[in-house]
Amino acid sequence: MPIKTLEVIRKRLEERPAELRKLRESGQKVVGWTGYNVPEEIIYALGFIPIRIAIGGDDRLVEVGGRYASSKNCVFIREIVGVFSENEDPYIQQTDILAFDATCLQNFRAAEVIEYYFKKDVIVLGVPRNFYWEEGKEYFGKEADEFARLLEERAGVALDLAKLGESVALYNDIRKTLKSIYTFQAAKDNVISWVEVFDLIQAGDLLDKKEYLSLLHETLAELRALQHNPIIEVDGSEGRIFISGSLIPRGDRKLISIITSVGGRIVGDDIWTGILPHLDLEIKEISPAGVALGYLNRTPHAALPYLDLESDRRLKKLHELLGEFKAQGVIYHTLRYCDPFTFKAKETKDVLAKSDIPVLEIHTEYAGSDYEALRTRLEAFVEMIKIKAESAAEVIV
Amino acid sequence: MANTDLYEYPQELREEFEATEAIQFRDGSQATAADVWHYMTEVAPKKYPYAYTQRKYVDGRMSRDIHLPSAIKHNYLLLTMNDRINKSRENGSPVIFVQGGQSVDPYYAAGGIALRPASVGMWSRGRHEGLGLNEEVVRRHKQKEKAYHAISFEACQTAGYETIQEGGLPVDMVAPFTCLRCSDISYGVEAHRHGPNKTLKLMNIDYPMRHQADKQWAVEYFVQNLRRLTSQIGKIAGREVTDDDLSKEIRLHNEGRRLAIDIAELWWSADVPPTNGLDRRHILQMGGMEIHGDPSASLTILRESKAYISERVKNGIKAEGVVDKPVRLFICGSCVRPNDFRIEEAGAIIVGNDNHWSDICTLVKEDGDPYRNLAHAILSYPYEQSVELRAAWTIEQLKKSGADGVLFLYQWGCNTQSAVARMLCDAIKRDTGIPTMIIEQHEGGSEQSEQLLNRINAFIEMI
Numbered sequence A: 001m002p003i004k005t006l007e008v009i010r011k012r013l014e015e016r017p018a019e020l021r022k023l024r025e026s027g028q029k030v031v032g033w034t035g036y037n038v039p040e041e042i043i044y045a046l047g048f049i050p051i052r053i054a055i056g057g058d059d060r061l062v063e064v065g066g067r068y069a070s071s072k073n074c075v076f077i078r079e080i081v082g083v084f085s086e087n088e089d090p091y092i093q094q095t096d097i098l099a100f101d102a103t104c105l106q107n108f109r110a111a112e113v114i115e116y117y118f119k120k121d122v123i124v125l126g127v128p129r130n131f132y133w134e135e136g137k138e139y140f141g142k143e144a145d146e147f148a149r150l151l152e153e154r155a156g157v158a159l160d161l162a163k164l165g166e167s168v169a170l171y172n173d174i175r176k177t178l179k180s181i182y183t184f185q186a187a188k189d190n191v192i193s194w195v196e197v198f199d200l201i202q203a204g205d206l207l208d209k210k211e212y213l214s215l216l217h218e219t220l221a222e223l224r225a226l227q228h229n230p231i232i233e234v235d236g237s238e239g240r241i242f243i244s245g246s247l248i249p250r251g252d253r254k255l256i257s258i259i260t261s262v263g264g265r266i267v268g269d270d271i272w273t274g275i276l277p278h279l280d281l282e283i284k285e286i287s288p289a290g291v292a293l294g295y296l297n298r299t300p301h302a303a304l305p306y307l308d309l310e311s312d313r314r315l316k317k318l319h320e321l322l323g324e325f326k327a328q329g330v331i332y333h334t335l336r337y338c339d340p341f342t343f344k345a346k347e348t349k350d351v352l353a354k355s356d357i358p359v360l361e362i363h364t365e366y367a368g369s370d371y372e373a374l375r376t377r378l379e380a381f382v383e384m385i386k387i388k389a390e391s392a393a394e395v396i397v
Numbered sequence B: 001m002a003n004t005d006l007y008e009y010p011q012e013l014r015e016e017f018e019a020t021e022a023i024q025f026r027d028g029s030q031a032t033a034a035d036v037w038h039y040m041t042e043v044a045p046k047k048y049p050y051a052y053t054q055r056k057y058v059d060g061r062m063s064r065d066i067h068l069p070s071a072i073k074h075n076y077l078l079l080t081m082n083d084r085i086n087k088s089r090e091n092g093s094p095v096i097f098v099q100g101g102q103s104v105d106p107y108y109a110a111g112g113i114a115l116r117p118a119s120v121g122m123w124s125r126g127r128h129e130g131l132g133l134n135e136e137v138v139r140r141h142k143q144k145e146k147a148y149h150a151i152s153f154e155a156c157q158t159a160g161y162e163t164i165q166e167g168g169l170p171v172d173m174v175a176p177f178t179c180l181r182c183s184d185i186s187y188g189v190e191a192h193r194h195g196p197n198k199t200l201k202l203m204n205i206d207y208p209m210r211h212q213a214d215k216q217w218a219v220e221y222f223v224q225n226l227r228r229l230t231s232q233i234g235k236i237a238g239r240e241v242t243d244d245d246l247s248k249e250i251r252l253h254n255e256g257r258r259l260a261i262d263i264a265e266l267w268w269s270a271d272v273p274p275t276n277g278l279d280r281r282h283i284l285q286m287g288g289m290e291i292h293g294d295p296s297a298s299l300t301i302l303r304e305s306k307a308y309i310s311e312r313v314k315n316g317i318k319a320e321g322v323v324d325k326p327v328r329l330f331i332c333g334s335c336v337r338p339n340d341f342r343i344e345e346a347g348a349i350i351v352g353n354d355n356h357w358s359d360i361c362t363l364v365k366e367d368g369d370p371y372r373n374l375a376h377a378i379l380s381y382p383y384e385q386s387v388e389l390r391a392a393w394t395i396e397q398l399k400k401s402g403a404d405g406v407l408f409l410y411q412w413g414c415n416t417q418s419a420v421a422r423m424l425c426d427a428i429k430r431d432t433g434i435p436t437m438i439i440e441q442h443e444g445g446s447e448q449s450e451q452l453l454n455r456i457n458a459f460i461e462m463i
């Protein structure tokens, strides 16, 4: 049975660009942000409308962006640059200020390119590579103070800590509700699919936050009415797939559509446009530094190097999520020239192999030329994990 | 019987060369010019025949400007790298893998030896004796393949993984400045965590970005990184590192930097190029005091080179192999460069480059807190600033060096410099009208591809 609120959300997304235009005409400003540790609560608390710039899937824009950056940048960054070059995306058109972070150096470079060629007002938040050192955290706290100061300058008001507290509470509620909804997609006899939840998560990048929260609550209520007690367990030979690796932004549907078309059921992810950034975000102090540290202390993004394999929290989280969602195989997705994830592909495969988890690495870009090749590989992989799951089930019987 | 395929230094040069300065090493020992001559004419041709190749266009071919003592001494230091580094390690100096384009003062202050990828490569190469050029190239490529396999085929910077993890090279620590100019280095450092060498220490010296030198908290953070670095090296070396150790080292390295700046100005002031492009690059690079793995040795060659170049400039002596009025090219970008022999054959000469020169040009304040002074200087490297600031500094170098054109080269797979290339070239053209060209180079041979060279030649002709 379709979830009615999802229809409402789709409609609201269609209306959103026109709505943003009107809000801007009435004096509100839109901050477009991209990166992996941008403390969005600060943007929101200052009265800006935050929207996330996470767009992909258009090979033509990649080509355009590459002319300003280079053909050796990741396809995601090239597309972002291409989008600013063409200025036709209805959301990008509405941005007044841009906020980038330096978690990934390619994102940092994209900020420079967009600032230089398209004369955009860009604020950049520095991110420590030694993020687990106390000194690194202190540096990041100061960068967050500076980030807030630069936004205050543009907002023309000082950051009110009471408003920041409200903002944190709102975002906490969004994260909590998303987590609850996410469980439903992985459940037996699921009433919502991972793809629908993925879309729902990404809708939050663009919609008004308060409205988004109430839509999430409505979605959750509907789900609860349809399924009282979602239980995550393996059901026969579903081919339960977990997606890991580079982000999959709005507009990039190639991998997801192939997986589902070959009969794979996606039950979880740890990608940075999926559920991962919403997990384990604990803000202990209401201040720019406090919010920023909450972000930095989550599962680290792959662009932040961690030098001890045994205690790597990214790999630990991956294992934890695989267990929680009872995944039977991992598709490790790397975008062309996305070094943070590509450099770790072999290592991740080796680590998962020790836990006897099948992994398929898919290295791809936004062009459609590899579609058939990917389909063949994914079909074989899904088939293989189904057979493996069936034989495991037989052994248990 | 002499191997006629190999280059031989002319015996008639011997007397002149043996009258030149000895190389003074950090441990107090020295190599007289006679020692150097003996090694380069008797020992090295047998040990390392590839270095004596007669093939004209091979990258790494030794300079033929035999009247310039530095040309021979520099190669002596490269070819003795294996013996010297092993000896220093045995005497208690840990070896630390670093990155090019960064200053190495803190590593030496803590009693270590800082080697960047090219020097680690030389050390590793020195362990394989008797190889001809082709064998050596094949060996190196095979080695690199292992790193690609263990990390990613899209990696250009593997942080020495192939030699340290796969090749058993006894490096003690991998601790480069990260973020600095290169996206891949910190991933390369991280990759070591899954290698077989479990005793290797790893550290990223985190280089904050975006107006970093103007942010007091960024400088403070970098100071803390440097303090952790010296303390960690000190632990391996079994000594406590004092602020005074760093102050002394800064003074020593500043002398190298000042000498390189003086030599560059002399070189650029000359009506005709006093050395070929290769020797110019080698001499100026010594100002970074890292290429030979022994700052004292680099310093003795720098001092001597300054005297030689002054003399040549005063007497209007033009380097052999350089045309009368060569097209003057300035090179931008990291890790790759065009072949000097080819450039000169086409009627041009390379007069400068931004990478490496950016850190060599940055003197460190000598009074006050040495960590803070060093952090501030490092965070001020022009190469690491926003594109407009980097362009302004590059333009200053173009003017000083009298450059007629700019080549921006980056390596296949390089995400960071490739992304800056067009912006920087556009800013240079906008402000100076100097023609620029961007070239992507694919690694894969000791001689550069015809296609690449044709493009460079066309650019030279156009100028």
Ligand code: SF4
Pocket: A074, A075, A076, A077, A104, A105, A106, A107, A246, A247, A303, A335, A337, A338, A339, A340, A341
């Ligand atoms: S993490 Fe990967 S996809 Fe994201 S900006 Fe960096 S290189 Fe691009």
Ligand code: SF4
Pocket: B156, B157, B181, B182, B183, B184, B185, B334, B335, B410, B411, B413, B414, B415, B416, B417
């Ligand atoms: S080519 Fe670029 S990415 Fe590669 S090592 Fe050099 S600077 Fe780093």
